[in-house]
Structures are given as C-alpha cells and as structure tokens.
Amino acid sequence: MLQKVVRSTVIDAPIERVWAVLRDFNSHDQWHDVVDTSRIEANERSDQVGCVRSFTLKDGNRIREQLLTLDDTAHKSTYCIVEATVPLQRYVATVTLKPVTDGNRTFWHWESTFATPAGMERELRDMVAQGVYEAGFENLRRHLRSGGDLQPRGSARTAPGSAAMPLALPLPSRRIRVARYGAADVLQAEDGEAAAPKAGEVRIRQRAIGVNYIDVYLRRGWIPSMLAAGGTPGMEAAGTVIDLGEGVSGLRPGDRVAYLGPVPGAYSSVRSVPAEWVARLPAAVEDDVAAATLLKGITADYLLRDVGRVRPGARWLVHAAAGGVGLLLCAWARKLGARVVGTVSSDEKARIAREHGCEHVVVTREHRFADDVQRHFNGGADVIVDGLGEAAREENFNALAPCGHWISLGNATGALQPISPGWLLQKSATLSSPVAFAYTATHGALTERAQRVWDALADGTLKRPMIERYSLDAASQAHARLESRATMGSVVLVA
Ligand SMILES: NC(=O)c1ccc[n+]([C@@H]2O[C@H](COP(=O)([O-])OP(=O)(O)OC[C@H]3O[C@@H](n4cnc5c(N)ncnc54)[C@H](OP(=O)(O)O)[C@@H]3O)[C@@H](O)[C@H]2O)c1
Numbered sequence: 184m185l186q187k188v189v190r191s192t193v194i195d196a197p198i199e200r201v202w203a204v205l206r207d208f209n210s211h212d213q214w215h216d217v218v219d220t221s222r223i224e225a226n227e228r229s230d231q232v233g234c235v236r237s238f239t240l241k242d243g244n245r246i247r248e249q250l251l252t253l254d255d256t257a258h259k260s261t262y263c264i265v266e267a268t269v270p271l272q273r274y275v276a277t278v279t280l281k282p283v284t285d286g287n288r289t290f291w292h293w294e295s296t297f298a299t300p301a302g303m304e305r306e307l308r309d310m311v312a313q314g315v316y317e318a319g320f321e322n323l324r325r326h327l328r329s330g331g332d333l334q335p336r337g338s339a340r341t342a343p344g345s346a347a348m349p350l351a352l353p354l355p356s357r358r359i360r361v362a363r364y365g366a367a368d369v370l371q372a373e374d375g376e377a378a379a380p381k382a383g384e385v386r387i388r389q390r391a392i393g394v395n396y397i398d399v400y401l402r403r404g405w406i407p408s409m410l411a412a413g414g415t416p417g418m419e420a421a422g423t424v425i426d427l428g429e430g431v432s433g434l435r436p437g438d439r440v441a442y443l444g445p446v447p448g449a450y451s452s453v454r455s456v457p458a459e460w461v462a463r464l465p466a467a468v469e470d471d472v473a474a475a476t477l478l479k480g481i482t483a484d485y486l487l488r489d490v491g492r493v494r495p496g497a498r499w500l501v502h503a504a505a506g507g508v509g510l511l512l513c514a515w516a517r518k519l520g521a522r523v524v525g526t527v528s529s530d531e532k533a534r535i536a537r538e539h540g541c542e543h544v545v546v547t548r549e550h551r552f553a554d555d556v557q558r559h560f561n562g563g564a565d566v567i568v569d570g571l572g573e574a575a576r577e578e579n580f581n582a583l584a585p586c587g588h589w590i591s592l593g594n595a596t597g598a599l600q601p602i603s604p605g606w607l608l609q610k611s612a613t614l615s616s617p618v619a620f621a622y623t624a625t626h627g628a629l630t631e632r633a634q635r636v637w638d639a640l641a642d643g644t645l646k647r648p649m650i651e652r653y654s655l656d657a658a659s660q661a662h663a664r665l666e667s668r669a670t671m672g673s674v675v676l677v678a
Pocket residue numbers: 394395396397478479482503504505506507508509526527528529532569570571592593594595596617618619620665666667668669670672673
C-alpha cells in the first residue's frame with residue numbers, strides 16, 4: 184500500500200524569496216541539514232525538467248532524484264527518487280508555494296507518496312514527515328534569517344525542490360531500562376531515541392528480542408562492567424535494516440537480519456549495532472524464531488563442536504534440559520549421536536525434554552541427580568553442561584565420569600565458587616567456562632555458526648522452537664517468569 188505524507192507551514196518571507204531557494208533542484212545541501220553534498224548529473228541546468236540530482240546524506244546514504252515538473256507561475260515542482268540506498272520505493276513528492284497576503288508571507292505545502300518494505304511503514308513515514316519535511320521547514324527558516332541567498336556554484340542555475348532522506352537523524356525507540364539493580368520489577372519501559380548508525384554500524388527496526396539468562400544477571404548487577412544501572416539489557420534481536428553507517432557493505436535497507444553481540448542494549452524497538460554482529464535471515468526463519476534460536480543455537484553449536492567435541496556414544500548431562508539452550512542442545516546432541524540425560528524441575532518439562540532428544544530425564548527441583556546419572560550412564564557423564572552453578576556444585580562433580588569435562592555455562596542458582604585443581608585431579612577431570620561471544624568474535628565465525636543453526640532448523644535437526652512471547656513493555660513479566668523456572672523453550676520480547 185502506498186504511504187502518504189503531507190506537511191505544510193507558513194514561512195515569514197515573501198513567496199519569490201522562498202521560491203528562489205526551493206526551485207533550485209541543487210540547493211538543498213546549502214540549507215537542509217541532512218544533506219552533505221549534491222550535484223546535477225550530466226552538466227544539465229538545475230532547473231531543467233528531467234535533470235537528476237545525485238546527493239549524499241551526512242550518514243553516507245546516497246540518493247538520485249529526478250525533477251519531473253517545474254512551474255514558476257504556480258510555484259510548484261514535482262520530483263521522484265530514481266535510485267537510493269534507503270528503502271523508499273516509488274517516492275514522488277510535490278512542493279507548492281502560495282502567497283499569504285497577511286504580512287507578505289508564504290504558505291509551503293510539501294507532500295509525497297511512496298512504498299516501503301513491509302513493517303517499515305511507520306518509521307519511514309515518520310522520517311519523511313519529521314526528518315525531511317518538518318526539519319526542512321526549520322532549516323529553510325534559519326537559512327533565510329541568516330541572509331538566505333544561495334551561493335553561486337559553478338554554472339548551476341537555481342531550480343526547484345529539495346528533499347533529502349532524514350536518515351542522519353535519531354529515530355524514536357521504545358526501550359527497557361534497568362532503573363536500578365534488583366528484581367524483575369526494576370525493568371522500566373521508556374521512550375528514547377536510536378541514534379543514526381555511525382561508521383560501520385547498521386540501524387535496525389527490531390521486531391523480536393531474545394531473552395537470555397545473562398539478562399537476569401545483568402539486571403541483578405552481577406556483571407556491572409557489562410551493564411551499569413540505568414542501562415538497557417539484551418544481547419540479541421531480529422528485525423529489518425533501516426539504514427547503514429559509512430563503510431558498511433553487504434547489507435541494504437530492508438534486509439531481514441538477526442544479531443548478537445557482547446554489548447547489551449537489545450531491549451529496544453530501534454537500535455544501531457556494529458555490522459560485524461549482524462547475520463542475514465533466510466526467508467524461512469521468522470523474526471521470533473531467529474530471536475529464540477540465534478544466541479542459544481550458536482551456544483549449542485560451539486558446545487557440541489568446539490568445547491564438548493561431541494562424538495557418537497558420548498554421555499552428555501544437560502541441566503535445564505527443557506530451557507532455551509537446553510532443548511536445542513539436547514536435540515542437536517542426540518542427532519550427532521550423543522546419549523543425553525537431562526535434569527528438569529517438573530514432569531511436564533521432562534516430557535518435553537524427552538521429545539527433544541533426552542533418553543532419560545531426572546526430575547528434581549533441588550538439584551539431586553548424581554546417583555541417578557551414575558546409574559543410568561553406568562559410570563557418569565563424559566560431558567556436563569552446567570547452567571546451574573553453585574547449588575549443583577557437589578552433585579555435578581559426583582555425576583562426572585573419570586576424565587570427564589565439566590562445562591560451567593552459567594549460574595542460574597548463583598555464581599559457581601572457585602574450583603581447585605586438586606579437586607578435579609581426583610577424577611582427572613577438566614573444567615571450562617566458555618562464553619558465546621568469544622565464539623562469534625569475527626563476522627565470519629558468527630555467520631558460519633548462524634548458518635549451521637538455520638540449516639539445523641531447515642533439516643529438522645532442531646524442531647521449531649517453543650517460544651513464550653511478551654511485549655517489549657512486559658519485559659519485567661518475562662524476567663519474573665524465567666526466574667520462577669516456569670518457562671519451557673525460549674522467551675522472546677516482541678517490539
Ligand atoms: N556461556 C554462554 O555462552 C551461555 C550462553 C547461553 C546461555 N548460557 C547459560 O545457560 C543457562 C540456560 O540459559 P537460558 O537462557 O537457556 O535459560 P533457561 O534454561 O531457559 O532458563 C533457566 C532454567 O534454569 C533452571 N534453573 C534451575 N535452578 C534455577 C534457579 N534457582 N533459578 C532459575 N532457574 C533455575 C530452570 O529449569 P528447571 O526448572 O527445569 O531446573 C530454568 O528454566 C543459563 O545458566 C545461562 O546463563 C550461557
């Protein structure tokens with residue numbers, strides 16, 4: 184559906200003075216703040232109907248627009264976008280001036296129609312209305328107040344119009360803040376702005392945001408070096424590219440993407456992030472599925488391939504087996520031939536964990552599983568994936584097979600206290616503390632791992648994820664539920 188934007192204002196200057204600026208199709212870099220440089224192509228005059236202006240915005244975007252009509256009697260011009268790095272499609276705009284007899288002022292009407300990629304209608308309407316038209320009104324007023332006549336520039340003559348995309352401007356962004364460290368209710372929704380993307384960055388309209396247990400640690404203030412009180416949590420999201428900072432290649436406005444990165448801030452509706460964090464989304468992967476599986480699926484991928492080096496017949500113990508990481512990891516491990524035992528806190532979770540690859544499930548709220556695991560695996564687990572932490576410390580050690588590997592993945596019950604080499608020596612065991620961001624530190628590593636996750640979804644290795652959805656504003660409910668151990672599968676905030 185075509186979008187329509189209409190804005191008008193009254194300028195405190197005579198019509199001929201305003202028209203002298205606006206009829207110059209190559210004047211906008213002299214008065215509109217978002218335009219960096221502009222030129223008329225093919226040495227045409229800037230009042231020649233059919234001429235094309237080629238201009239660069241201050242954020243690096245490039246646009247070519249063609250002058251379609253110019254009427255000096257009606258004080259009216261029409262122009263359209265012929266090519267742009269911004270996602271405005273079939274953009275046609277009209278500028279019309281009329282004299283206001285009262286006070287020798289000028290009525291300026293500016294309107295356009297255009298199409299947009301699905302889901303970007305509102306942002307782009309807002310950008311055109313506020314960033315181009317309303318900002319343009321103010322910029323022209325200032326230009327005229329300051330003397331206001333155009334600088335001569337080569338042989339170009341004055342001509343109509345103006346219009347630059349507003350993409351150098353901040354955009355409204357709803358976001359969640361950790362008002363102070365504490366329980367789930369410290370998460371507060373507020374209106375803010377997402378700055379234009381800097382060099383190397385991509386600005387994304389986020390549709391779905393993955394909730395991870397690390398977000399809870401950050402909210403509680405367990406990792407202050409990562410998130411100061413007042414900051415916005417969230418490590419991953421999926422959505423649509425709005426615009427690109429200087430030097431970004433391989434992505435275009437309108438592309439569907441997902442990202443993860445080591446700097447929190449994903450609990451927001453619009454965000455600029457380094458392009459290095461971003462992976463394109465296949466058409467078959469919806470935004471909420473991507474937000475539910477990117478970080479957690481990549482975690483399963485590096486645990487299996489790199490840290491646990493899974494092999495057929497290996498005995499894996501996976502805690503929180505019906506959780507976000509748990510379901511993906513169990514299913515993938517089983518597919519690769521491992522034998523998987525899970526722990527969960529309810530019979531319902533046990534049923535789901537079995538459906539996702541666990542050959543045996545220990546139901547325990549108090550983290551009592553070692554004897555059961557020793558019995559079932561006849562000698563303990565070769566690999567333990569421990570997202571529990573301190574409360575399961577002794578049990579994990581007791582569940583470990585000789586020469587087993589204990590992966591300290593997270594601390595849902597509290598931070599795992601230091602473990603001495605002498606203790607591990609008793610079982611010739613090894614311990615690791617890996618972090619997903621280290622395994623996605625380069626764009627190549629990220630996209631390779633993301634692709635394996637999308638492939639695993641496509642070939643059925645990973646089932647369609649179970650997702651609990653909350654609105655972005657309801658982030659505190661989502662956290663409370665995750666911490667209450669009630670969720671199964673992934674939790675996603677919908678922006
Ligand atoms: N290092 C990394 O790269 C990395 C990446 C992703 C996740 N992680 C870690 O992996 C673990 C799972 O993360 P996730 O995001 O997928 O969360 P999740 O597993 O969906 O949720 C946490 C689960 O932990 C279990 N749990 C046991 N005791 C708990 C307690 N006292 N409080 C709360 N939960 C408790 C619950 O399952 P039951 O009720 O069934 O026991 C709960 O559902 C977390 O420890 C997280 O920090 C680490």
